Amino acid sequence: MHLLEHGTPVLRPSRKTISWKTSRAETDSEDQTGTAGVNRPEESVTLEDPGTETNESHSVLESTLDQHAKHTGEKPYMCGECGYRTVQKSTLSQHMRTHTGEKPHKCNQCDYTSVRKSSLARHHLAKHTAEKPYKCGECGYGTAQMYHLSQHMRTHTGEKPYKCDQCDYSATQKWNLDQHLRKHSGEKPYMCGECGLRTAQKSTLSTHMRTHTKPYKCDQCDYSAAQKSSLDYHLTQHTG
Structure with missing residues (x-):
């Protein structure tokens, strides 16, 4: 200390x-x-x-x-x-x-790990039990966690409690605001281990990673693609 x-x-x-x-x-x-x-x-x-x-x-x-x-x-x-x-x-x-990246709490049913024991408990309830006791009275949506139901209810009420202090943007969930704030700060915390490309959003990095792995494979030739739409277009060349 x-x-x-x-x-x-x-x-x-x-x-x-x-x-x-x-x-x-x-x-x-x-x-x-x-x-x-x-x-x-x-x-x-x-x-x-x-x-x-x-x-x-x-x-x-x-x-x-x-x-x-x-x-x-x-x-x-x-x-x-x-x-x-x-x-x-x-x-x-x-x-x-x-x-430090330490995640000492490990799920005994999958490879999930967490920093906090409470996060592991929420993961187990959400992913490994079928019980969803929290129900939305408007549309019937069910979830294992009260927190998720509270977030869901904002889709009905229109409430957006998370406000950007630099523009008029507001969001229903904090992680949406966190992503938005990177537009102002220029922060790009997600990096590709293959080529070093950095992105502001994890989903953007996931999409980019497919340019390296090309997970969509043609079952009629050795063609592979980063996006499903590209594979779908390729398949039309086989069917005519």
């Missing part, structure tokens, strides 16, 4: 936690992007590790810091990679897996 301005403890991948200090501060709300600011300190509580404590004393100090944060509302644990802030060290540890 490393010490930043205002005494904020910071965690980075594969680095030891050696000391921390914390100060009571006003913080912005925690969101999915992990960006939150630190304003003027009002009062401070200092917890220092001289380098000789046992694991037990580390746990006591961390617990004390967590309890202090719950009462003050501050978020003393900060990711050194992206600035994400949180109240509890365990939440930060989970977040760090988004940087």
Whole structure:
């Protein structure tokens, strides 16, 4: 753990936690992007590790810091990679897996893996059980998760709660807004491992990958295509 301005403890991948200090501060709300600011300190509580404590004393100090944060509302644990802030060290540890790529929770029925145990539980309910207890009263749509039903209901109500702060775009789901924001930022997080092409959307990369794999095969000759429409057109040459 490393010490930043205002005494904020910071965690980075594969680095030891050696000391921390914390100060009571006003913080912005925690969101999915992990960006939150630190304003003027009002009062401070200092917890220092001289380098000789046992694991037990580390746990006591961390617990004390967590309890202090719950009462003050501050978020003393900060990711050194992206600035994400949180109240509890365990939440930060989970977040760090988004940087390291670690997915310790594995499905025992398929190759799905996840960062969080709760995500694995949702996956199992949605993919490996036939039960869909949440039903839409408008159209009969059924789902295994209440969250998915809430999202679906917006298709009936027209609600678009996710607003772009740079234009008048709005979306029913957060991931749609995240994709839209890349148009403003120019971010292209998805990269082809074959040729290095980068894209803003995962679906665009998936389409591109077919130019390398050409999954659509003709059953009458050795022709293959990246798109089904191309194969369909080719087949007309066999049928006349």
